Amino acid sequence: MNHRPLRTVLLCLLATAIPASILHAQEGHDKLAAPSIKLKTTRLKKLRETEAYLLEMKSLTDAELKGRSREFKVAGAFLHLGNSLSLIGDQEAAIEAINSQIQLSHEMEKKQGLAPSLPYEMGDETLVSGAESENILVLDAISEIVKQAKNRQIIMLNEAHHLPMHRAFAMKLAKELKRIGFTYLACEAFSPWDEKPLAKKYVSDAMGLYTLEPMFANFINSAIEDDWKLISYEAPTATRELDMAKNLMEKIFKKDPNAKVFVYAGYGHIYKHPEANSKPKHAMMAAQLKMLSGIDPFVIEQTQMSPIFQSKQQQDMYKKVQSRFKITKPSVLATKSGHYVRLGIQQKVVDMQIVYPHYRLDKVTHREAWLESIAEFKPKDIPINLLPKNGVRLIYAYRQDDPLDATPIDLVLVDVKKPLPKLMLPAGQFRFATED
Structure with missing residues (x-):
């Protein structure tokens, strides 16, 4: 699934004005800038707008609908809400909202007699039941990918667009791939209309759409520090999958035929089957690139065995x-003979699948546990003068020396009625902004 409608919805959602913000230095909490300086701190406002929009869609009368589907409207509102929650760092709530959107979409498809847009294939399910499971090994995902990557030219990894945890894994993997000679990092998320942001030494709000999410910003900041060559390949065209593959050919392989490339994409763009030479209209980006380049990419799927459930079958298998x-920890299931187990997906589509634990909120930080275990971030107390006296406040964290148009590297919502969370940050010095 390529989630083309998701991109359109988000583009509309994220086009907003820029209000004033208060800046605080980490050391001594002194103001860094005059009150007239403005930052893009509107994410809490957007969240409230999407919550209000969801309530509005739920309350539409039949007369107001004018024959349109209420389920379609509500599903779209949940999609808005899930991505707004993702952009403020609330992964658990984002998962809940997107799962609601998926469930409504499936209900609409059933009413229309359509096949599910996200089919759950059986894959290797028989290998994890009964006595067969005794022959399954649980292996570290990073180590297994690196082992395969040593003899590969293209590594592809997908993500669920509202799941920042996937980006933390991508960041960790990128560090290891760079150590073994990979040099190009190509991301669907980069804007196809403006190459200039890719030349900056930080992530700005102009770089792309999904890069607005703090974990994605950390991923790309880390890649910049490690001297990756960043490549945009998105193609907002009618023949999107083919044109994305053509962009990769034009920007990388025609100039550097021996390039070692890490391609990061959403959902089904990384699928290698059906093959482009047999079903070109149905072939995804990975299959198109294989046809154009003659290079067989090694593709890794990480959305099916994560805590986002597209069907009851998937949820039951995950449990x-x-x-x-x-x-x-992020793991790969493999038989003792070396076959990588893939669940809920056809075997020819991908080469490997990552299985995630269901990370809970950490009892000390009150943040998702993967922020420490995968991203390797450290907890830090929110400066006391930034805490709200009542209600809720969104705390923005920026790297100290980043320009004002930089994307925040952490966001945390503080509610005086709930336990106080901590900031989760990489090494360095920081400045902060607030939004009430």
Whole structure:
């Protein structure tokens, strides 16, 4: 699934004005800039707008609908809400909202007699049931990918666009791939209309759409520090999959035929089957690139066995895997003969699948536990003078020396009625902004 409608919805959602913001230095909490300086601190406002929009769509009367589907309207509102929650760092709430959107979409498809847009294939399900599971090994995902990457020219990894955890894994993987000679990082998320942001030494709000999310900003900041060559390949065209592959050919392989490339994309763009030479209209970007380049990419799927459930079958299989194998970190399931187990997806589509534990909120930081275990960020107390006296406040964290148009590297919502969360930050010095 390529989620083309999701991109359109988000483009509309994120086009907003820029209000004033208060800046605070980390050391001594002194003001960094005059009150007239303005930052893009409107994410809490957007969240409230999407919450109000959801309530409005739910309350539409039949007369107001004018024959349109209420489920369609409400599903779209949940999609707005899920991505707004993702952009303020609330992954758990984002998952809940998107799962609601998926459920409504499936209900609409059933009413219309359509096949599900996100089919759950059986894959290797029989390997994780009964005695067969005794022959399954649980392997570290990063180590297994690096082992395969040493003899590959293209590594592809997908993500769920509202799940920042996937970007933390991509950041960790990128560091290891760089160490073994990979030099190009190509991301669907980069804007196809403006190459200039890619030349900056920081992530700005002009770089792209999904890069507005703090974990994605950390991923790209880390890539910039590691001297990756950043490549945009998105193609907002009618033949999107083919044109994305053509962009990769034009920008990388025609200039550097031996290039070692890490391609990061959403959902089904990384699927290698059906092949482009047999079903070109249905072939995804990975299959198109394989046809054009003659290079067989090694593709890794990380959306099916994450805590986002596109169907009851997927949810049941995820729970079964967690119960049988006690997954505690991003892992790969493999048979003793070396076959990588892939669940809920056809075998020819991808080469490997990552299985995630269901990370809970950490009892000390009150943030998702993966921020420390995968991203390797450290907890830091929110400066006391930034805390709200009542209500809620969104705290923005920026790298100290980043320009004013930089994307925040952490966001945390403080509610005086709930336990106080901590900031989760990489190494460095920081400045802060608030939004009430």
